[in-house]
Amino acid sequence: MEEERRAVIRHRTLKGGRIVVNDGFSTYQCTVRNLSPAGAQLRVTSIIGIPDSFDLLLDDKQSFACTVIWRRETELGVSFS
Template sequence: MEERSRATRHRTLKGGKIVFNNGFSTINCTMRNFSETGAKLVVTSVVGIPDKFELTMDDGRHFSCAIVWRTATELGVAFSS
């Protein structure tokens, strides 16, 4: 896959949760790379994940995300404010 991000991404392996539906729905994910502007997330399946959601990392960080691209098990997200 061709690198589409404008910001340099750093490899990582951190757990987190995709949170939507006013906090009533969560999906476990793994962050595989990270930059100031976005990340690549790995999930079991992208089915049911909305285009915008909150990302809560196991280390306590929180991000508002918008999906830029998706495959069957991966999401490319941009961080928004």
């Protein structure tokens, strides 16, 4: 079992959202799998083309400036700036 390294515990969730880049001209659909005040885990179709920093807009209109902490084929771990 992996050691928990997060300063703030994330809570499981299942929310829709969009990764917004290029001043809103490009978006990527995503699903938020867990969330905390400090960051989130996002599931995407592919990480190709997603930059290291972007805005996350949730379907409930919450918005966060994000920095990518880790990447897997179809997942991103982000911290909120």
